[in-house]
């Protein structure tokens with residue numbers, strides 16, 4: 001992995017994206033240019049606008065204004081061209097709860113236009129790799145949080161998309177499965193595909209991503225190669241706290257009633 005500036009067309013281009021919910025401006029003019037073949041981390045504090053941005057970028061939520069291009073196709077004017085190119089694991093993913101894991105993947109593969117035999121083959125392979133083979137006949141409604149993340153990831157990967165968008169993909173996933181997911185995603189980006197994922201876990205982003213966008217209060221505060229965004233800071237965490245203005249914030253000192261000594 002290198003930190004050079006990309007020369008090819010970006011995998012994802014976002015121009016002037018805005019979204020308001022009543023009085024609340026959730027996304028306030030976001031511009032992004034994400035190069036192909038990168039592992040991109042979108043980081044920001046709670047309420048920064050990450051989920052809202054990813055929802056608009058993946059065609060799940062209509063922006064108030066702005067434009068999103070994926071592989072040159074406009075998400076909102078040419079959705080069919082975009083949908084076949086992307087895989088999405090959204091926050092609070094809704095699944096077909098009354099299907100088993102195996103049935104769900106077979107069905108999703110067919111929905112994505114794969115021939116039945118190919119859909120079933122890929123479904124079986126993904127269930128094996130993600131350690132869900134033992135639960136393939138269990139109904140999705142009975143899956144744990146981590147299992148739901150993994151089956152959602154499998155569904156997003158089935159059609160081998162060019163760009164994969166993942167909202168907090170490691171939340172609720174055990175360390176062994178997290179390592180597997182990591183390896184699957186690293187292999188996927190090494191072949192030229194792009195992963196864009198949101199996370200609060202800076203160490204994870206620092207160890208996985210080679211490109212980072214930092215968001216706070218609806219705006220992008222920094223974006224670029226990991227080393228550039230980290231700058232002179234000791235860690236991405238330090239640079240993040242600096243960028244979102246969290247250094248020097250009351251870290252609980254005012255809660256003088258809290259703790260055994262105060263009793």
Ligand SMILES: Nc1ncnc2c1ncn2[C@@H]1O[C@H](COP(=O)(O)OP(=O)(O)OP(=O)(O)O)[C@@H](O)[C@H]1O
Nearest residue numbers: 021024025026044045046047048049050051052053
């Ligand atoms: N459907 C909605 N209706 C009203 N306000 C919303 C809605 N969705 C998001 N918001 C507001 O928009 C802002 C951005 O929310 P968003 O979920 O995009 O942030 P986030 O960065 O993903 O946060 P987190 O890390 O906590 O998941 C927040 O202030 C949130 O309250």
